[in-house]
Amino acid sequence: MTRQAENGQLWQTEPMAICSRLRAFSTSIFTEMTELALRHDAINLGQGFPDFEGPEELKETVVEAIRSGRNQYCRSAGLPELVEAVARHQAEHYQLEYDPLAEITITCGATEALFATFQGLLEPGDEVIVLQPFYDAYPAGVAAAGGVVRPVTLPGPDFRIDAEALERAICERTRMIVVNTPHNPLGRVFDADELGAVAALCQRHDLIALSDEVYEHLVFTGEHLPLASLPGMAERTITISSLGKSFSFTGWKVGWACAPPELTAAIRAAHQFVTFCTPAPFQLAAAHALGLGEAYFQPFLAAYQSRCDVICDGLTTAGFDVMRPQGTYFVLADIRSLGYDDDIAFCRMLPAEVGVAAIPTSVFHVDPGSNRHYVRFAFSKHRSALEQALERLTTLTSADTSGSSATGRAAKGSA
Numbered sequence: 001m002t003r004q005a006e007n008g009q010l011w012q013t014e015p016m017a018i019c020s021r022l023r024a025f026s027t028s029i030f031t032e033m034t035e036l037a038l039r040h041d042a043i044n045l046g047q048g049f050p051d052f053e054g055p056e057e058l059k060e061t062v063v064e065a066i067r068s069g070r071n072q073y074c075r076s077a078g079l080p081e082l083v084e085a086v087a088r089h090q091a092e093h094y095q096l097e098y099d100p101l102a103e104i105t106i107t108c109g110a111t112e113a114l115f116a117t118f119q120g121l122l123e124p125g126d127e128v129i130v131l132q133p134f135y136d137a138y139p140a141g142v143a144a145a146g147g148v149v150r151p152v153t154l155p156g157p158d159f160r161i162d163a164e165a166l167e168r169a170i171c172e173r174t175r176m177i178v179v180n181t182p183h184n185p186l187g188r189v190f191d192a193d194e195l196g197a198v199a200a201l202c203q204r205h206d207l208i209a210l211s212d213e214v215y216e217h218l219v220f221t222g223e224h225l226p227l228a229s230l231p232g233m234a235e236r237t238i239t240i241s242s243l244g245k246s247f248s249f250t251g252w253k254v255g256w257a258c259a260p261p262e263l264t265a266a267i268r269a270a271h272q273f274v275t276f277c278t279p280a281p282f283q284l285a286a287a288h289a290l291g292l293g294e295a296y297f298q299p300f301l302a303a304y305q306s307r308c309d310v311i312c313d314g315l316t317t318a319g320f321d322v323m324r325p326q327g328t329y330f331v332l333a334d335i336r337s338l339g340y341d342d343d344i345a346f347c348r349m350l351p352a353e354v355g356v357a358a359i360p361t362s363v364f365h366v367d368p369g370s371n372r373h374y375v376r377f378a379f380s381k382h383r384s385a386l387e388q389a390l391e392r393l394t395t396l397t398s399a400d401t402s403g404s405s406a407t408g409r410a411a412k413g414s415a
């Protein structure tokens, strides 16, 4: 149902119109924090996209493709140019061999690959284990497919995968485990021991693994280890990645899913009725992008390393206890060192009081009581924006927030 606002705009007033499967997902924290940022003219370190653009030659590829008539529906599973480029990328970087035509599907961003995976593989009531905090598309995608999310908490401050906790969550309805490495929002890059434990459980209990690797080229410490590269895992793993983060064109929405043929068939069964195909000009740009190689990736990573240093040092100076990220373009900061204990209240206060927007980590949990003291800042921004935000954040320690529970400030002595 809709109602007419004073300015004539129609807006929704009746959340009951949303089907029961998706009602819990109606307004995201990103919408709320972006609105607050706009209202208070705050620097938005909440939303995770770059405020700069990727290589000019990729834009030229798109324009040229449009001008030369690559504008109609194309192969549903992806242009041959792109599936071959993805196959080469997986072989060159990780020694993973995929048949481009039978095992790689191009989607509208990793988001559609996730959605199609859940739609294509889950029966109603099937359980999917997700590590929390999680990227928010996982529970929504599982719910849309009629599945049930079984969360397993990664407890701070180390946020390591606990194999025993993971095994306790497995039951006869469990179908799949979702892993995200490098991890949003934690900035963790899971190591061989952690991923080895996941692999062993998947094999022992005959589970499918979904590995979301969209930050694969943003690793500062350690190295990216695809779950599919572990012994016995290629035949049961769906690896999802995309163009957006690695090439700073998040709005182009080109993603891919690499999986053995029978899992690929399930993904494609859904994909053909969700979008059918991904816009061809952007697929051609993605194929070109994956061929850029180290001459592109090295300076790309170095620039992010420097942004990472700027924000981590600045947040530390501002009084936060900083979890230095091993990968991604997010950093978690523990707000207890500043005397706060509620991440949601803290993030609601921040745009108005300080002029910066961030994201509370507890919203990325099924159980919002977990990990309540961590706030996520995105550093995919120009250095000047980061420096200005950090300057504002240094006023936090002296900000007059005393006595206001709405700010999430801890009661005396509880910090």
Ligand SMILES: Cc1ncc(COP(=O)(O)O)c(C=O)c1O
Pocket (backbone or CB within 6 Å): 048, 108, 109, 110, 111, 112, 135, 180, 184, 212, 214, 241, 242, 243, 244, 250, 253, 254, 255
């Ligand atoms: C962990 C993770 N997976 C998937 C996505 C979605 O990627 P895409 O824009 O390619 O749909 C994001 C975007 O923020 C993400 O952080």
